[in-house]
Amino acid sequence: MPRNSSQAPVLDHEVAIVGGGFSGIGVAIALDRAGIDDFLIIEDGVGVGGAWHWNTYPGVAVDIPSFSYQFSYRQRSDWSRVYAPGSELKNYAEECVDDFDLRGRLRLNTRVTEAHFDETNNFWRLVLADGSELRVRHIVGATGVLTQPKPPQIEGVESFAGTTVHTARWDHEVDLEGKRVAVIGTGASAVQLIPSIAEEVEHLTVFQRTPIWCMPKFDAPIIAPLRAGLRWLPGAKAGLRALSQTYVEATFPLAAHFASVLPVAAVGARLARGFLKQQVDDPIVREKLTPKYGLGCKRPSFSNEYLATFNRSDVYLETTPIAEITPTGITTSDGVHHPIDVLVLATGFKVFESGNMPPFIVRGRDGLDLSDWWEKNRYQAYEGASVPGFPNFFTVLGPYGYNGSSYFTLIENQARHIVRCLTRARKEQATRVEVTPAAHDKYFAEMLGRRPRQIFFQGTCDGSNSYYFDAHGDVPLRPSPTLEVAWRSAHFDLDDYSFARA
16 A cells, blocks of 8 residues: 555655756756756865866866767857867856756765665665665666776875875876876877976886877867857857757767667778878887777777877886876886976776676665676666666666767767656655666666677687776677767667556
């Protein structure tokens, strides 16, 4: 029998959104627009913006055109560049919070450590780092993946006596001028950082394990007349965004997910090799910078400065494996010791792994632990949003949710999915919303069935060391074009969920 209102527990909020980056902001806006206004955004940091709050290293910028990297319903006309610097994305996050009146429903400097589902009353108990608890009907996990730094597994890394800094937690008090600096890693963060600090340091040694595909970046300042045109000319922002979206779609979703039928990756690889030859003078260095895996196996980078930086006499590319880090520097496996003053760890982030997916303990029905379940059963989630056994729990960046397009398209699509579920729950006065095992399993089978056409399973990714691959050898990206993802978020069968009352 349903409980009457006098027996029902008092909830602190209908929805808790864990994460104050763009995912959390986007979900909050969607909920508010749907009339679901009793929510709280919980953010670990002292400010909003997620990756753009935590990542402030020199040169940090968006890696796709700014016209795509924004909400479709809140487009800026005053980006300073085609690829906006990180500070502008941080400001954009703050503006969205204020423009959509979210500040009063935001709790900063608050970390969620555990979430436990109460099966009797159909609500979640959120345990916070200070020991307090919140009771909420639904949780939306909106923590993203580019926030938790991943330290390198190198012997002696803690023994270095100089200054150590990770790109994801940059210390702006660190003075690099006239210093011998080592950068470990050549991923997306390093591609932006290295040319930004090369002129400042005395000597820079870059330790590369795996070269990255680097493409020319069609970047330029957006001068005042162009910004004015975007602001005042009818259709200007929409047209430029459509062009940008097409470019983004071609350079990753189509290239990665349709590799068996479209030659996009092969054409891109030829262009990238030509760009590398044009940029790097020394043929030996050029060979070291040439990837031996297929374009698309890991996210390519875009820069007009990175490759040319290795032409400098004070920049050295080291590809011999690191044996250990000592108090005075780095020793490679050939016995060479590189003395340094500052150690920069550009070693990326925790992505599809325990401790980040999810970043806090989540226990659903019968005490089922989400992290353990994923480790035992492979990473999977219906439409990237829901997992059976975890009622009233949704994710923005769940397995097989993100297709590699603009992160904002993911946010808007997942927010639409979540809002549809919660709107129906309200209509039916349901207190429990849970995806059915049949729908979940069917979706997972469909995603796996599309693998043969993806670049990741064409036999060209050996040696890529791509974070796209999880511990199971899967790539939990959604093998779908962006238009399909958008359509399905608006039309998936709501009967794929069960709706019940306590």
